[in-house]
Amino acid sequence: MKLIAVSAGLGSPSSTRLLADRLTAATLMHVDAEPEVIELRDLATEIARHFTTGFPPARLAAALDAVAAADGLIAVTPVFAASYSGLFKSFFDVLDKDALTGKPVLLGATGGTARHSLATEHALRPLFTYLRALAVPTAVYAASEDWGEEGLDRRIARAGAELARFMAPADRAGAPDTDTAAAIAPRSLTGAITSVDPADGFEVVPFAQRLEALRVR
């Protein structure tokens, strides 16, 4: 199994990355998975290029594919202006709209003060609900002060256990659970494809089936 952590931290060292690593370790206590961290800072210009050209450069395409193929996802952002950072949102803007459907996701955020601790609930959770991800109940917010206090480690442990519980091997045989109307809608200019070169190519609905669906009785 594959566990991907997406970190939108900008500093080095970054407390956002630190939280992503702690959440990864807590999850791996309960599930045997291969972890990988995607640092959005390294992809910032490629993300911007995707917006201007409509297709992802190679490294970004690989990152988008990795997220789409992950069995579990940890998504951590710094809080900027009372919400997720623009870089964090931009990455999920260029991700295929169906890539996270049904995928267990652990949400995390960091900030300078505890006053933003509900950003995980009012900003992050609706975004992942829209993407039809399965956001686990415990989201972890870490203010600067939390790194010196008790409590953060317990929340991290609980969140990791929740993510691990939902990462059981999924039934890969079934078709992806996508809304039909949305799936046949034209792609938006920036809505993008997950990758320009997915390994398994396209799934084709036989044309006769499409004609039949339009038949007026």
Place this chain on the structure above:
Amino acid sequence: MQFGIFTVGDVTPDPTTGRVPSEHERIKAMLAIALKAEEVGLDVFATGEHHNPPFVPSSPTTMLGYIAARTENLILSTSTTLITTNDPVKIAEDFAMLQHLADGRVDLMMGRGNTGPVYPWFGKDIRDGIDLAIENYALLRRLWDEDTVTWKGKFRTPLQSFTSTPRPLDGVAPFVWHGSIRSPEIAEQAAYYGDGFFHNNIFWPASHTRQMVNLYRQRYAHYGHGTPEQAVVGLGGHVFMRRNSQDAVREFRPYFDNAPVYGHGPSLEEFASQTPLTVGSPQQVIERTLSFRDYVGDYQRQLFLMDHAGLPLKTVLEQIDMLGEEVVPVLRKEFASLRPAGVPDAPTHSARVAAARETPKEKTQA
């Protein structure tokens, strides 16, 4: 193999002078470009269709009818004709009329259109885009292939005993290409009917173009129209040439940097490495274009985008001169020598009429 040019018909300021052509100037420029294409021996001129500024070609068959009267050999086509928001009855009539005016030198490319508001302006919903393309085209086919049509569908007023006039020239409808950049549903549609598939690859990496064309080829064979290699494929191209490649880069860069589609994004060099854009000498354009067959196989139609991003008419006409005199003759020879037996020629009206006479097509029941 056919070579030609396709135009978007955008009115774009020349970034080097700030000058904006009037709509009238732009329309006349498109006509001059089409006549130049005929003069230098290109095979095809295709115009886009748009219903919003800064684009002028809202009425393609009017424009193509004019060009038909001024040319002898050029095939008149579209890139694309909106199968979603146009009434398929009007498409059937307009293009059959054009076919008669042009003595058969007509084909057309179906497209859905990517401008959101055009759908509601024409009373449609963009979320129905694929279904509109499927239903409208199914009706268009019948209007051309059957003399009398009784029809009921989801999106259009029913028809009782309707005959679309004029009937297609020689009883053979214009050849149809289906253009799509990202939708496998449209590659599937083209394959189902055994029509052509045009991938406008100019803003896309080779890996994506390969995947779309490959899907179409496989499904073409699946539906029994021939081998995958016999499927009818068209591609775009996007070039700017000067004898010396540094001169081409220097002259084109301000146009690239400010172009409506990709301007203010990647650098010219990055974009040229990731997409078919070629800015350089005619020899470089020849080599790049020949490389397309490495990833899509032998194909039938190559259209170049030449007149966009605010390039002045004089420059565009020089480009078409170079294309017709230096690039296309070499490409014709090279592609022909590389092409294995069994790969079909690009479709023409006369060849299709001859084929139809050999094997009379059974008409489907109304």
